[in-house]
Amino acid sequence: MLSRRAVLFRHLSLSKSSPRTFNTTIATRRPFSTTELPNGIKLAYDLHEPPTTDWDPSRTSHNAPPPIVFLHGLFGSKKNNRSMSKVFARDLQRPVYALDLRNHGDSSHHPQHDYTALAEDVEHFLRAHELQAPILIGHSMGAKTVMTVALRQRVALGALIPVDNAPVDAALKSDFGQYVRGMRQIQDAQVQKQSDADIILQAYESALPIRQFLLANLYRDTHDGVQKWRIPLKYLANALDKMGDFPFRDPEEARYEGPTLVVRGTKSHYVADEMLPIIGRFFPSFQAVDIEAGHWVVSEKPEEFRKAVVEFLQDKD
Known part of the structure; x- marks a missing residue:
């Protein structure tokens, strides 16, 4: 006791x-x-x-x-x-x-x-x-x-x-796994506008403030104009279980x-x-x-x- x-x-x-x-x-x-x-x-x-x-x-x-x-x-x-x-x-x-x-x-x-x-x-x-x-x-x-x-x-x-x-x-909310899937889809699509990235992410998160929070990790590559992630998705995806x-x-x-x-x-x-x-x-x-x-x-x-x-x-x- x-x-x-x-x-x-x-x-x-x-x-x-x-x-x-x-x-x-x-x-x-x-x-x-x-x-x-x-x-x-x-x-x-x-x-x-x-x-x-x-x-x-x-x-x-x-x-x-x-x-x-x-x-x-x-x-x-x-x-x-x-x-x-x-x-x-x-x-x-x-x-x-x-x-x-x-x-x-x-x-x-x-x-x-x-x-x-x-x-x-x-x-x-x-x-x-x-x-x-x-x-x-x-x-x-x-x-x-x-x-x-x-x-x-x-x-x-x-x-x-x-x-x-x-x-x-305690397991992370399943939302974080969904975020990674949406972010990977954005990465594969090689979009050049953050607005296009947001359209993709809407299928994984309906709340605009959370999407804006995630999209803040994007930057525009000056060589090819593609929106790329500043964070290493592979490392963080592998770490999701450890974060719980x-x-x-x-x-x-x-x-x-x-x-x-x-x-x-x-x-x-x-x-x-x-x-x-x-x-x-x-x-x-x-x-x-x-x-x-x-x-x-x-x-x-x-x-x-x-x-x-x-x-x-x-x-x-």
Whole structure:
């Protein structure tokens, strides 16, 4: 029988949160950069910095708030988190690193794509940039990646925010397999217009926002004019089963005691009520917040997501 501490969590209510005011000055974003890791992978990232007009000269490297590292989900990229990263840099007055994980965006391609490999990349990145006690935020695939980093305990973290995924083995929705089939059909058709690619994809996904999300991975080859995928479909198709797995099984052997905010969409099945006890065993200090959204919590309800994260982290400063 689970102990009371193992299953205890505090459920946050957004509707009862006290209003806060934030500086509206825009954060700055440097042109994207890449970091070559010791394992040969090159990770691309955007760095969003707090507005210079809000810089506090009394803050030193010893008392400045820890940086945020923001990870996207499967078929996503750092661009998906660009707007929210700017907001966090502004509202929380700290740098935000939005990463492209391997096989996504502008980062390296590699046939190995599982949570151990993804976590190792993130750990190398944190060491390379000497990020002290960073806050890791990850959505979907990114959520399982940040949970894996925390449980491996190879780097010190300040807090953890997994978004709409749980530390369990659970098959991906069949939608992802359909997306791959549609993307392969687009690849074989060698279309030259993104609108033609969208027509093909409509047979596999009816929702325009999701199609736009997937089609953001296309680029036009300047040599032949063909729309081509920036992501390696072969590698990611082979990794779909692994994306449903989780590398840890026993909470008695691996546990992260630091502050953790689990954000879940009420219309999504990825963090069901019956998963909360196992989350509590792996992450005994976790809190949960429900947002009325599907799996794409950040894009569906950005203000609710912003509010939950900002209030959680401000309580930790």
